[in-house]
Amino acid sequence: MDISIIIESLPTLLNATLMTIFLAVVSILIALLLGFFTALARISKIKLLDAIASLYVSIFRGTPLLVQIFVIYYGLPQVNIELDPIPSGILALSLNAGAYLSESFRASILSVDKGQMEASVSLGMTYWQALRRIILPQSLRIAIPTMSNSFIVLIKDTSLISVITVTELLQMSSLLIAKTFEPLTIYLLAAALYWIIITVFSVMLDRLEKRTSQHIAL
Amino acid sequence: MSIIQLTNLKKKFGTNEVLQGIDLTVNKSEVVVLMGPSGSGKSTLLRCLTFLEEPTEGVIQIGQQEVAAGEKTSRKRKNEIKELRKRTGFVFQQFNLFPHKTAIENVMEGPIVVQGVEREEARKLAKSLLEKVGLGERCDHYPSQLSGGQQQRVAIARALSMKPMVMLYDEPTSALDPELVREVLQVMKDLAQEGMTMVVVTHEMNFAKEVADRVIFMDGGVIVEEGTSEEIFNCPKEERTKRFLMRVKEE
Numbered sequence: 182m183d184i185s186i187i188i189e190s191l192p193t194l195l196n197a198t199l200m201t202i203f204l205a206v207v208s209i210l211i212a213l214l215l216g217f218f219t220a221l222a223r224i225s226k227i228k229l230l231d232a233i234a235s236l237y238v239s240i241f242r243g244t245p246l247l248v249q250i251f252v253i254y255y256g257l258p259q260v261n262i263e264l265d266p267i268p269s270g271i272l273a274l275s276l277n278a279g280a281y282l283s284e285s286f287r288a289s290i291l292s293v294d295k296g297q298m299e300a301s302v303s304l305g306m307t308y309w310q311a312l313r314r315i316i317l318p319q320s321l322r323i324a325i326p327t328m329s330n331s332f333i334v335l336i337k338d339t340s341l342i343s344v345i346t347v348t349e350l351l352q353m354s355s356l357l358i359a360k361t362f363e364p365l366t367i368y369l370l371a372a373a374l375y376w377i378i379i380t381v382f383s384v385m386l387d388r389l390e391k392r393t394s395q396h397i398a399l
Numbered sequence: 400m401s402i403i404q405l406t407n408l409k410k411k412f413g414t415n416e417v418l419q420g421i422d423l424t425v426n427k428s429e430v431v432v433l434m435g436p437s438g439s440g441k442s443t444l445l446r447c448l449t450f451l452e453e454p455t456e457g458v459i460q461i462g463q464q465e466v467a468a469g470e471k472t473s474r475k476r477k478n479e480i481k482e483l484r485k486r487t488g489f490v491f492q493q494f495n496l497f498p499h500k501t502a503i504e505n506v507m508e509g510p511i512v513v514q515g516v517e518r519e520e521a522r523k524l525a526k527s528l529l530e531k532v533g534l535g536e537r538c539d540h541y542p543s544q545l546s547g548g549q550q551q552r553v554a555i556a557r558a559l560s561m562k563p564m565v566m567l568y569d570e571p572t573s574a575l576d577p578e579l580v581r582e583v584l585q586v587m588k589d590l591a592q593e594g595m596t597m598v599v600v601t602h603e604m605n606f607a608k609e610v611a612d613r614v615i616f617m618d619g620g621v622i623v624e625e626g627t628s629e630e631i632f633n634c635p636k637e638e639r640t641k642r643f644l645m646r647v648k649e650e
């Protein structure tokens with residue numbers, strides 16, 4: 182292993198790492214919204230909403246992420262929907278993570294004791310007021326661990342969109358290897374960078390979890 | 400003047416008829432204690448009163464608001480049910496406080512969300528209610544930082560925050576350690592003395608003797624017998640009442 186290779190590659194790889202973080206953060210934000218509204222649709226009494234949401238969840242949990250990426254990037258242009266690599270990647274990642282998150286949101290909403298809803302409506306609140314003010318704040322706190330986990334998985338999954346030429350960390354590593362012929366050094370360096378960002382985010386999310394879960398009986 | 404009027408109230412769970420046609424009138428400032436063996440339908444009766452459980456048949460009137468059972472849901476009906484609930488304070492066996500809110504926030508929630516009261520005004524009201532139940536010093540504690548007895552008193556204050564015409568209690572002390580029962584019963588007694596109308600499901604005989612204007616004994620979804628606590632406890636007429644009282648006294 183040549184130390185100078187590390188020094189030369191590092192700036193490029195750090196740049197690519199920023200791209201990876203960008204992809205993960207944007208995708209998780211979209212996925213959180215998507216997952217949240219899908220969960221609401223799943224518990225709603227309107228059958229059609231529930232059916233559409235269930236279908237979405239079933240499709241995106243039931244197929245490989247890589248296939249989803251290919252369908253969006255290579256498949257959709259055939260019906261005249263052409264997206265650039267980065268939007269395609271973000272779309273695939275957030276649709277995929279949103280499907281998983283919706284399931285954990287739904288479970289966490291259902292896990293709030295039904296006495297909470299009864300106490301709320303007994304005060305004269307409507308179903309939606311009770312959901313918004315009483316049920317959802319509790320279920321979101323319950324869901325924080327699974328949200329953290331989804332985010333970690335999502336960071337790793339960003340490596341899959343290297344296959345559609347997005348120059349995130351893994352794609353950039355491969356490009357560097359083509360120049361330097363040092364696969365072991367470069368890939369280990371990439372692995373180290375993934376490990377660092379995941380560890381940093383884990384610690385941050387752990388703190389958040391501790392802060393918010395104080396007064397919730399689980 | 401009657402506060403609650405139930406006419407032929409029935410409730411079926413599947414084929415199981417849990418309430419078999421209850422007629423009941425509760426007058427202003429009256430304290431009614433409801434007793435009966437497990438499964439006799441006491442909780443179901445209270446829950447049907449505010450449509451936490453949809454009754455199968457019958458008419459419920461609280462104050463001037465009347466709602467009939469088993470009608471299709473419509474916006475108008477939802478509003479009528481909401482009116483019933485606003486007139487009624489419900490106190491649960493398990494307290495059901497909002498765990499992510501402090502004691503005072505629990506009590507402020509109804510006025511703010513349902514009545515649109517200003518935060519500061521709601522805070523003042525909540526503070527005075529918490530003082531009334533002896534928890535003026537515990538305003539900023541979360542439910543998890545309070546004892547069971549304190550939590551139930553916060554729950555009572557929360558129910559009072561909507562200025563209800565009647566308070567319904569479903570076994571308010573049966574989830575409590577014995578040494579905490581008294582403080583909750585005392586708060587309820589004080590309320591009764593102020594003239595609050597109350598329906599209380601409880602097996603606390605002493606509370607019934609001291610506070611109840613009327614004791615109702617239920618079994619198998621019907622009212623078996625009712626009277627003053629003296630009549631019911633000292634000379635029950637029905638065999639089922641006698642058997643039940645024997646069992647309660649043994650405990």
Ligand SMILES: Nc1ncnc2c1ncn2[C@@H]1O[C@H](COP(=O)(O)OP(=O)(O)OP(=O)(O)O)[C@@H](O)[C@H]1O
Binds near residue numbers: 440
């Ligand atoms: N949601 C429900 N679904 C089906 N059956 C129910 C439901 N709630 C109550 N029941 C049944 O209705 C009957 C009366 O129950 P209820 O809870 O009203 O009795 P209770 O008098 O309050 O008893 P306890 O003293 O044990 O609280 C019981 O047989 C119970 O199994």
Ligand SMILES: [Mg+2]
Binds near residue numbers: 441442443
């Ligand atoms: Mg009961």
